[in-house]
Amino acid sequence: MFRRLVALLVCASLLPAQAQALPDLGDASDAALSEKQETTIGNRIMREIRVDPAFLDDPEISDYLRALGERLLNSSDPPRRNVEFFIVKDESVNAFALIGGHIGIHSGLFLLTRSEAELAGVVAHEIAHLLQRHQSRLHQAQTKFQLASLAAFALGIIAASRGSSSQSGQIAEAALTSAGAIAIQGQLNYTRDHEREADRVGLVLLERAGFDPRGMVTFFERMQRANRLAEFKGAPSYLRTHPLTVERIADMQSRVDTMAPRLGPDSFEYRLARAKLRALSGAPAEAIAWFRGQLASQTVLRPREEVFGLAFALRRARDFDAAFRELAVIREGKSTHPAFELLHAQLLADLKRTDASLAAFESAIKAYPYHRGLAYGHAEALIEAGRPADAVALLVQRTKLYPDEAIAFELLSKGYAATGQRLLQHRAQAEAYYRRGNLGRAVDQLELATRVRQSDDFDMAIAEARLRELRSLLQVQKEAEKALKIS
Numbered sequence: 001m002f003r004r005l006v007a008l009l010v011c012a013s014l015l016p017a018q019a020q021a022l023p024d025l026g027d028a029s030d031a032a033l034s035e036k037q038e039t040t041i042g043n044r045i046m047r048e049i050r051v052d053p054a055f056l057d058d059p060e061i062s063d064y065l066r067a068l069g070e071r072l073l074n075s076s077d078p079p080r081r082n083v084e085f086f087i088v089k090d091e092s093v094n095a096f097a098l099i100g101g102h103i104g105i106h107s108g109l110f111l112l113t114r115s116e117a118e119l120a121g122v123v124a125h126e127i128a129h130l131l132q133r134h135q136s137r138l139h140q141a142q143t144k145f146q147l148a149s150l151a152a153f154a155l156g157i158i159a160a161s162r163g164s165s166s167q168s169g170q171i172a173e174a175a176l177t178s179a180g181a182i183a184i185q186g187q188l189n190y191t192r193d194h195e196r197e198a199d200r201v202g203l204v205l206l207e208r209a210g211f212d213p214r215g216m217v218t219f220f221e222r223m224q225r226a227n228r229l230a231e232f233k234g235a236p237s238y239l240r241t242h243p244l245t246v247e248r249i250a251d252m253q254s255r256v257d258t259m260a261p262r263l264g265p266d267s268f269e270y271r272l273a274r275a276k277l278r279a280l281s282g283a284p285a286e287a288i289a290w291f292r293g294q295l296a297s298q299t300v301l302r303p304r305e306e307v308f309g310l311a312f313a314l315r316r317a318r319d320f321d322a323a324f325r326e327l328a329v330i331r332e333g334k335s336t337h338p339a340f341e342l343l344h345a346q347l348l349a350d351l352k353r354t355d356a357s358l359a360a361f362e363s364a365i366k367a368y369p370y371h372r373g374l375a376y377g378h379a380e381a382l383i384e385a386g387r388p389a390d391a392v393a394l395l396v397q398r399t400k401l402y403p404d405e406a407i408a409f410e411l412l413s414k415g416y417a418a419t420g421q422r423l424l425q426h427r428a429q430a431e432a433y434y435r436r437g438n439l440g441r442a443v444d445q446l447e448l449a450t451r452v453r454q455s456d457d458f459d460m461a462i463a464e465a466r467l468r469e470l471r472s473l474l475q476v477q478k479e480a481e482k483a484l485k486i487s
């Protein structure tokens, strides 16, 4: 039963824009949520998701996925903005669009893709669901109060999952997937139409963005085969949400046949993100064995991303020497990459070669000044090396250049803690929570900040002003959530 409810919630992201034109949303008979209300619900759910261990916060992989998503979004007409893309560390094969414009991709799905066009195909399909808002008719009969109570229900499920001994991945599964929904509602035909529409729109996005549209077909075919053979765990999750039929594949195929194929290799960024995700998933020993097996079958050319994946997994297993040796091979000559340099500098720190590590960070940042992983790795290494004041100086600069990055404020808070600046520590932590959409915790931190004795008057004045500001924002949010019964 709950799956159906959650599904409705997820599909509610596709409610119609015309809701904004309704004169008064105070009436319980109003058929749909306003965009603002959608945002409120989406943010409420994301607040839970972002603190879930299954939510992957890796700058390199996140930046890759965001760049891919934005390339597709830019191909929509008019270009859609403000969609958040994120990875859920969960081995089941799934992807979903969440109310308010959030698209989640399970690591299991990412790892199942064999080409960048395949991954782009799934992302394009999810974007198409958002763009088309085509499921609105399905849910127009729901009042906003019914929809909102579904949100409350979903939050209840998250809380219940968190309270139990279940794996974090299952939280995402329970709260986020609209698995099984459509079938339970007995609206399979209706949904098939929408699936076909999402396929068509998705294919256009793929082609315009310069991906090979055949990727979408090959990936869906593989999922269907896998589903039939029950070849790997979790294959059906995606298919429960997005019913896949022979007709759908045939329809995609006939469209793709009229499109020009795009040949050419995958971007290295895709291959690297996939390798890193694999190296991050499951037990380190399993990842090591997987990469060793792959590399053993490559006699002539060892793909650099697989060597990197092996080195990364070896680091997870704390075999720093072996990781260092593997990585050295792909850092030779001009073939290096900022991800390799980051791992290299981190391994030097692991091997207690602190000065060499910091020097490696500095020279890598000179070569790749825009790489987020390097910037944050460097700040972390400085704190670890007992130089928090230097880390703070870098991070203050960074937060001025990139004021939206929660991770910068988190590290800044750590740096201030190490230098004993408690007021600034809480203030930075508040800014991090604020950027992660958690106003409640941000206010808590600012309250702590304003209670720190013997602090600079100017810093205190800023903390007090910010506290007043965030308190009033929190009040507005609470009222909006209360109205939707999701507080």
Ligand SMILES: [Zn+2]
Pocket (backbone or CB within 6 Å): 125, 129, 195, 198, 241, 242
């Ligand atoms: Zn779909």
